[in-house]
Every structure is written in structure tokens, then in C-alpha cells.
Amino acid sequence: MTGKTWDKKPDIDIDRLKTFLAGLNGFGANPLTGGFNRPGYSDADMAARAWFEARLKEAGLAVRRDGVANIFGRYGPAEGPAILVGSHIDTVPEGGGFDGALGVAVALECVKAMKDAGFEPSTAIEVVATAEEEGRFGGMLGSQAIAGRIDRAWFETAGDADGMSLQTALAAQGLSPEDAFNCRRSPDEVKAFLELHIEQGPVLEHKRIPIGLVDGISGVSNISVTLTGRANHSGTTPMDMRSDAFAGLAAFATRIPAIIGDHGTDQSRITIGKVELEPNFPHTIPGRAVFSVITRDTDEKIQHALLQAVKAEIDAAAHRHHLSSEIKEKSWLSPVALDPKLQDLLASEAQNLGLSHIRMPSGAGHDAQTMQSLCPSALIFIPSRAGISHAPEEHSEWADILAGARLMLSALVRLSSHG
Incomplete structure (x- = not known):
């Protein structure tokens, strides 16, 4: 079945979503602090990528990994453009369990929900787990590679706070540094990029609003x-x-x-x-x-x-x-304004789902800002408890997560139903 025809309306399986997130957070967990340690290109980060890659294959998706360890799982037509949906797996040192990983888990759950309902998209959907978003080496290498936005001078001199160079870190994980420049996707290949993320700030919780639609991201x-x-x-x-x-x-x-x-x-x-x-x-x-x-x-x-x-x-x-x-x-x-048409689409779907929402800027950087240079991009925020992030106390309520995941699913169904 294709387009808008399906056996039943797709919906999020919250227990399965919890399982996906817990699986990712089985890597790099520190039981003494409650934090997570998956810095970009660390052993824990790469192990989490391998685990997620296996989950994509189990879901029946066409899976590939590019030269910087971005992972893609494609559902739908093998040819033609795709809608990319996902986020990152890496963390800051002693980070929280929701930043990035939640968006990756939601992306996979949305595709699983579509498959369960017998929905086959007219436009392919690719679940993506980007690499090195947290800036261990000063950039957002995974999405920069996809968008063809790697500055070679930066790349050749970039190092982390402990003095390890980016090229050394890549080589230590069996990646060829030069392959980073061969990951660019053509604009004809990518119809849109959508990302769900925790707000990492207090605004949504304070206003008691479940959804934030990001209109711009700070430089x-x-x-x-x-x-x-x-x-x-x-x-x-x-x-x-x-x-x-x-x-x-x-x-x-x-x-x-x-x-x-x-x-x-x-x-x-x-x-x-x-x-x-x-x-x-x-x-x-x-x-x-x-x-x-x-x-x-x-x-x-x-x-x-x-x-x-x-x-x-x-x-x-x-x-x-x-x-x-x-x-x-x-x-x-640089600061980036995200695609207004995608914001309007998300606002329309939020209204259809009865979800109150606001448009808001993001003070934190996200893959969506890099991807906007390649394709129309959108970012959905859900509330963060007490606005805390990048810390073990980071938390989002599952009711809010479910609301955001349902909005993402609804948007993906609508976007992918048209060639």
C-alpha cells in the first residue's frame, strides 16, 4: 500500500520507543553519576552506532554507513529523493540520556509505526543517526559532511580539549579522514530533514506548552x-x-x-x-x-x-x-533560520492533533541548522524538566515525548505521501 492508504492509522508504540532509547543508553552509562559518556568517535559512541545499525536492519530497512560514521536506514522507494529524520547519538561527558538519542529513537519508532500500519511512503524516509554533533572537535561533523559544509582548514587542525586531533580520532575507529569529504548528499537526493529534540531550556515547561517549533538556531x-x-x-x-x-x-x-x-x-x-x-x-x-x-x-x-x-x-x-x-x-x-513552510506544516499537524505549540528560537546548536544549507529543515522541541540538559539530571516526561513523537509521525506521513 502506498501514499495515504494504510491498513490502520499509524501510531507510536511508547513501550517500543522506551526500549529503543534504553538500548542506546546502554552504552557509555556511568552508574555512579547517572550520566552518559559517548563522546564523538569514542569506543562507546561507535558501539552504540553498531547497535543502532543492527536495529535498523532488524526493522527491514536498507542500511548504510558513510565515511564519518553517519548511519542511514531507508524505508520506501529505493530510488528518488528521501526525507531524512533523526538526530545524533554522541553525548557530552556525563551528559543526559535524552539529548540526541531521543530524536534517533523517535525516528526509528515512526518508521516502525508506519510499517505496522501497512503504510508505504511515496517518498522514501531515511532514519539517520548523525556523528559528532556535540562538538568534541568544534563542529558538527556528521551533518556538515552530509551537507558538504566541511572547511578543510578547520578539519586538518581540529582537536579536542585533551589535545587529540580529529583525524587521529577518525583513524583510531578505522575511518579514513579523506572520506569525510565524500559524504555529501546532493540536494536532489534530500527532500527535507526533520529532527525532534529536547528543548534543553525552561521555556516550554514554564509555559506548560508541549511543543516548540523552532524558527531559528543561534550561531x-x-x-x-x-x-x-x-x-x-x-x-x-x-x-x-x-x-x-x-x-x-x-x-x-x-x-x-x-x-x-x-x-x-x-x-x-x-x-x-x-x-x-x-x-x-x-x-x-x-x-x-x-x-x-x-x-x-x-x-x-x-x-x-x-x-x-x-x-x-x-x-x-x-x-x-x-x-x-x-x-x-x-x-x-552561523545562525540559521529554519524552513518556514515546514514550520507551517508542523503547526497544522499539531493543531490536527490538538497539541498547543509556540514558535521559538534555539539557543543551542543542532544538526538541523547545518542541514538547512542542503534542504528544508525543521526542528521540534519537547519540554525539558527544569530546563536542565548536558547533565545526568536531564529528563523529559514520557507524555511530552509521546506528543512530540506523534507530531513527528503525522508530519512524516503527510510529507512522504506525495511524490
């Missing part, structure tokens, strides 16, 4: 900063004669609200992330501070202005504390 800049002073004895060095690298870091940190006030908007975000101090000893003045600064905004001009202000404040703090400063730009992702 992200990532810089690495090194402040160098002089390590010295903390008891014998007068306060006005110090070259304290941590003091320079702290002085810059206090300027962040002013930077946003002068150059930003309510969508601006500046975050000091990983920090390393040397010598990092209680009785020694730190002689070196290395830290990351992540800047985000939904407007690219504002994002540029914020970054320039950040650099200026870092240099000013270094000067005041007798330090040298070095700033390296690690990566840049």
Missing part, C-alpha cells in the same frame, strides 16, 4: 584563550606585583554582563567553559590560564560584535594584570 563561536603571567609564591609576592593568570581570567569574566548589555540581545549567550590553571597548587600564584569562551546569538552581526568585544575585554584584562594573551578561533557556526 556559535568557539575560541581558546591562553593568559600567561608568572607563577610565584602566594605568601611572598605583593598583590600589586603579581602576574596572576587567574586574576586576568576572573577580570574578564566579570565583564560578560556588560558585553551583552552593550552589544547583545536577550538571545545572546557568553560562556567560559573548560578552564585549566598552571601550576594549580594552593600556595602558588597561577602563571597560566587556558580556557574556552563560547559566544552565541541568533543574529550573525550581533554574534560578530560580541566576539570582537570578548577579544577586546580579554586583551584589556591581560594588560591590567601584566599578562600576555593568545586567542585562537576554534570554530564558527
Whole structure:
């Protein structure tokens, strides 16, 4: 049966969906913290990919893996364009169990629901589990490879916070770095990309609205900063004669609200992330501070202005504390507006399902922003409890998950029913 004809109306099997998610979260789980550790191209990440690949094959899908370990499972016509649906499997260190993995599990469940109902799409649907979305190496390599958006200069120098290069990590998992440039899909091959994700913020829960339809995604800049002073004895060095690298870091940190006030908007975000101090000893003045600064905004001009202000404040703090400063730009992702027609389609389907919804921006980066450069893309948000994400306490209620999954299923049926 094809198009809009089916034996019964497709619906989500919530127990099966729970099983898919639990299976993915069987990899990289830390029972001591409740967190999950599947950094991109780690052994746990690759094992989870192999497990999911097996589930796609069990579901009767045509499965393939590309040169950066993106996994695809195709349902429907073997030829012609496809609707891609999915998210990522990798996590941040000690991350939560819903970020990314839920969207992958929902994508597979939607296809299983279609098959159970005897629905065969006119346009193929491909379940996709993207690789390295969380930015261990500074980008979103999986979706960048699909969209043909890999910057070679970045690719050849990219490394993680511990100094491992991206190319070394790929080779360690049996992947040829050069194959990353052979993964691009043609726009003729991809009709649309849809992603379901937890909000990772408090808005939907606070408003008691089950669905967010994302209209735009913030850009992200990532810089690495090194402040160098002089390590010295903390008891014998007068306060006005110090070259304290941590003091320079702290002085810059206090300027962040002013930077946003002068150059930003309510969508601006500046975050000091990983920090390393040397010598990092209680009785020694730190002689070196290395830290990351992540800047985000939904407007690219504002994002540029914020970054320039950040650099200026870092240099000013270094000067005041007798330090040298070095700033390296690690990566840049521009803000993206998602496809308005897909937003309208999702809004229509949400209304048909009786689901209240709002349109909203995303302050976090997602594969959908990269995929928008290749094809019309859409992102569905469901609420996050207390707005917590990237932490073991990350949680979404199953009633909200079911609502989002049903909206995704309804949208896929509608999109795939027309050639």
C-alpha cells in the first residue's frame, strides 16, 4: 500500500520507543553519576552506532554507513529523493540520556509505526543517526559532511580539549579522514530533514506548552584563550606585583554582563567553559590560564560584535594584570533560520492533533541548522524538566515525548505521501 492508504492509522508504540532509547543508553552509562559518556568517535559512541545499525536492519530497512560514521536506514522507494529524520547519538561527558538519542529513537519508532500500519511512503524516509554533533572537535561533523559544509582548514587542525586531533580520532575507529569529504548528499537526493529534540531550556515547561517549533538556531563561536603571567609564591609576592593568570581570567569574566548589555540581545549567550590553571597548587600564584569562551546569538552581526568585544575585554584584562594573551578561533557556526513552510506544516499537524505549540528560537546548536544549507529543515522541541540538559539530571516526561513523537509521525506521513 502506498501514499495515504494504510491498513490502520499509524501510531507510536511508547513501550517500543522506551526500549529503543534504553538500548542506546546502554552504552557509555556511568552508574555512579547517572550520566552518559559517548563522546564523538569514542569506543562507546561507535558501539552504540553498531547497535543502532543492527536495529535498523532488524526493522527491514536498507542500511548504510558513510565515511564519518553517519548511519542511514531507508524505508520506501529505493530510488528518488528521501526525507531524512533523526538526530545524533554522541553525548557530552556525563551528559543526559535524552539529548540526541531521543530524536534517533523517535525516528526509528515512526518508521516502525508506519510499517505496522501497512503504510508505504511515496517518498522514501531515511532514519539517520548523525556523528559528532556535540562538538568534541568544534563542529558538527556528521551533518556538515552530509551537507558538504566541511572547511578543510578547520578539519586538518581540529582537536579536542585533551589535545587529540580529529583525524587521529577518525583513524583510531578505522575511518579514513579523506572520506569525510565524500559524504555529501546532493540536494536532489534530500527532500527535507526533520529532527525532534529536547528543548534543553525552561521555556516550554514554564509555559506548560508541549511543543516548540523552532524558527531559528543561534550561531556559535568557539575560541581558546591562553593568559600567561608568572607563577610565584602566594605568601611572598605583593598583590600589586603579581602576574596572576587567574586574576586576568576572573577580570574578564566579570565583564560578560556588560558585553551583552552593550552589544547583545536577550538571545545572546557568553560562556567560559573548560578552564585549566598552571601550576594549580594552593600556595602558588597561577602563571597560566587556558580556557574556552563560547559566544552565541541568533543574529550573525550581533554574534560578530560580541566576539570582537570578548577579544577586546580579554586583551584589556591581560594588560591590567601584566599578562600576555593568545586567542585562537576554534570554530564558527552561523545562525540559521529554519524552513518556514515546514514550520507551517508542523503547526497544522499539531493543531490536527490538538497539541498547543509556540514558535521559538534555539539557543543551542543542532544538526538541523547545518542541514538547512542542503534542504528544508525543521526542528521540534519537547519540554525539558527544569530546563536542565548536558547533565545526568536531564529528563523529559514520557507524555511530552509521546506528543512530540506523534507530531513527528503525522508530519512524516503527510510529507512522504506525495511524490
